[in-house]
Amino acid sequence: MITFRISLKALQVAAGLCVLTPAAYGQTPAAIARGQEIAERACGGCHAIAGRPGSTVQGTAAPSFGAIAGRPNQTSQRLESFIMTPHRPMPGIPLSLAEVNDVVAYILSLK
Numbered sequence: 001m002i003t004f005r006i007s008l009k010a011l012q013v014a015a016g017l018c019v020l021t022p023a024a025y026g027q028t029p030a031a032i033a034r035g036q037e038i039a040e041r042a043c044g045g046c047h048a049i050a051g052r053p054g055s056t057v058q059g060t061a062a063p064s065f066g067a068i069a070g071r072p073n074q075t076s077q078r079l080e081s082f083i084m085t086p087h088r089p090m091p092g093i094p095l096s097l098a099e100v101n102d103v104v105a106y107i108l109s110l111k
């Protein structure tokens with residue numbers, strides 16, 4: 001029963017992502033500015049942002065957002081699912097889908 005509930009939730013999340021139009025991923029200047037503000041607040045403790053140094057968590061260095069943006073074949077979809085999936089040593093970060101979209105727009109603007 002528990003497994004069923006979890007997979008139902010996963011389906012709802014997947015369905016929610018499908019509803020987004022490509023425009024929702026738009027790198028508008030407003031989205032990038034919001035994303036930078038969110039990133040400085042929610043991610044800056046670990047990742048290097050806007051000239052501040054990053055840090056090491058449980059022996060793993062958090063890569064800079066510039067380096068993350070520059071990964072080969074980096075896409076907004078990959079970044080989004082990464083940010084929304086908790087995995088060690090990076091914690092799950094409680095952001096709304098809109099906030100995640102803005103952060104992704106900001107990261108990709110650093111390419």
Ligand code: HEC
Nearest residue numbers: 042043046057060061062063068082083088089090093103
């Ligand atoms: C508590 C520290 C911490 C916080 C807060 C944090 N991260 Fe991370 N993050 C890490 C560490 C450490 C890694 C490297 C290990 C890994 O890939 O899981 C990482 C990896 C990543 C990666 C994958 C990089 C790659 O190798 O491609 C992305 C993307 C990322 N973080 C985005 C974010 C975003 C966006 C936020 C804020 C919303 C955030 N992180 C907040 C510690 C953190």
